Amino acid sequence: MPNDDVQTTGKVTIFDVAEASGVSYGTVSRVINNDPHVRPATRARVMDAIQRLGYVINRQAQSLARGQTHVIGVLVPELGNGYIGEIMRGIDGELDQAGYDLMLFTTHRRAAKEANYVASLVQGVVEGLLLVLPRNPADYLGVLSARKFPHVLIDHQGIDTTSPAVGATNWQGAFVATEYLIGLGHRRIGFITGSMDLGCAQDRLEGYKAALRAHHLPICPELIYEGDFFQHAGVQGANALLDLPEPPSAIFASNDVMAMGAMDAVRHRGLRVPDDISIIGFDNIPQSAVLLPPLTTVQQPLEQMGRVATQMLFDMLQEPGKRTSRIELPTELIVRQSTAPYRNRIG
């Protein structure tokens, strides 16, 4: 007689379990779903059969029958940078707690495809969608909104105002950081922007300008270098700024990665950070704390943004009609050793 231990192959269904334990398939279903209406003895028998046969539930079928998948989709422009990783960590944590699974889509490849892509892929598989740092959201948002498909944007305060979103107080963060440099005595402060097609980059620039204005300092176009959030732009931006006839004494980069590039460029010229040039970043990625010198930066609550966005999405799933909102989480200035009081460097 063959061993009927854990089946290694083939599909074990609810019917097999029912037969093996001498109950009906309905009862097996109830056991699986922890329905209280089942006698302890019966439950034990069924559980035993489940073990023996190595039964695991078929989520497809369950989803189909229940009409819900317990999967949410996350759309990211790309993996690889730590910034998105932090956000993902928050999303993942929250999803995990709720027992949801996560389907990952990247735009970078299919960006060119038709706008319906998101809607069509997503329909029937994911219950909601989290859009991280969408670059040209106009494409999908139309479809998503039209279909009333639950979704929330993360870190994009762009043109669209109808979709719920969570971001950070980029403007204030940049304002505070700039003000801090001004407080240290710096008067000429260089600024390296991010990709200006992103709302957050624009906001940071505006915050910088506003702080200068608030302190009656001139806004010099030559002190503003247009970057793109990549390290290389930090290097080039710093070089461009330091080549100026009247170079700045401090550089504010729109993210930490560019700040790192700027730090390298400064040192490569034989100048010291922060003695000769103060440098400040934005994001507070994990690396910033272990640089030499540790980087002064504006902390973005990235993980929290992920968490909050996920919770918002769950709210929407619960009460489909609910008024959606746009949330901005506070940034915080983290003072470390890459900034110092101004002193007349050359003369």
Next chain:
Amino acid sequence: MPNDDVQTTGKVTIFDVAEASGVSYGTVSRVINNDPHVRPATRARVMDAIQRLGYVINRQAQSLARGQTHVIGVLVPELGNGYIGEIMRGIDGELDQAGYDLMLFTTHRRAAKEANYVASLVQGVVEGLLLVLPRNPADYLGVLSARKFPHVLIDHQGIDTTSPAVGATNWQGAFVATEYLIGLGHRRIGFITGSMDLGCAQDRLEGYKAALRAHHLPICPELIYEGDFFQHAGVQGANALLDLPEPPSAIFASNDVMAMGAMDAVRHRGLRVPDDISIIGFDNIPQSAVLLPPLTTVQQPLEQMGRVATQMLFDMLQEPGKRTSRIELPTELIVRQSTAPYRNRIG
């Protein structure tokens, strides 16, 4: 009479489309699946109805009926570091081409949960599993193998030998890099290891040792600092090595991130790279090229590893019985400016 344009809500099924276009649901299914056995005129009529009603297929139901989901799962220890991001890029690209979707699982949170976690979550939802850099794979591999569940390991040449895997030639990479330093005249070469619980970290260390041996140089335990692949370990490792009575003239870090830390530490002591100390990394993450100086490193074909692993998985799905293999993709030494010929630095 109400407008029957794109429905914004509710579910449009194959039956609705059938009714709207005056054909049977079977025909609609055929149209959806591009079955050639349907008259052009009929096809057009159905397509039109699909458009009008805004029908999109329900993947759950399709999966259930077809018995395949077109989803594969990827299990990663964490997001956030660029290393995994590169691998993911390769996976994603390959999946995309094949029209598969990607479900992402992270271990870091549920690691403590029972070993069946992978199997139970996965069964019925994903057709195969890619395990990226699994840290304690013994837990799941047993279940996976027992169930003959298609899976491939990425970058883990550990104890387990039965599962198919793709990795890189870590040993050779480290050997070549070390030999390169020796060729530059260095005799005392410091080594900062990765997490020694990972096979790749062990292999790199062995490659380093083998190169020394091959050139009849002594293996000095004090020159080997045990790190963990994080930047901080690079800083500490470099400091420890340089504090030695007889410090090394070159440092080989087991990954680029630690090499960056080491570079910072070296400079912080007023020494220059590469003039005083040569530094070499491993991985060739995108950042390494834009450091100052650009980092000499061993390139790992991360994206390619992702691609190859995914292809292997597809092969396994196609021919379930197929003999599985373990592949090692070649590493390559990338010479940049963080390494220089040895010269007697102090004396």
Next chain:
DNA sequence: GCACTTTTTGTAAGCGTTTACAAAACATCC
């Protein structure tokens, strides 16, 4: 032990597709 209530179990229908098979429509030839 009976009538009654409550709990447990079984059954049938449904979720939205696919697909094998049968039926109907069309084309082709003599």
Next chain:
DNA sequence: GGATGTTTTGTAAACGCTTACAAAAAGTGC
């Protein structure tokens, strides 16, 4: 214009589960 062969279309059953409802069993109080 019928016999024949080829497409095209319709129908029914299946995929593995949930769930409302009905039936059976078990538990009560007298």
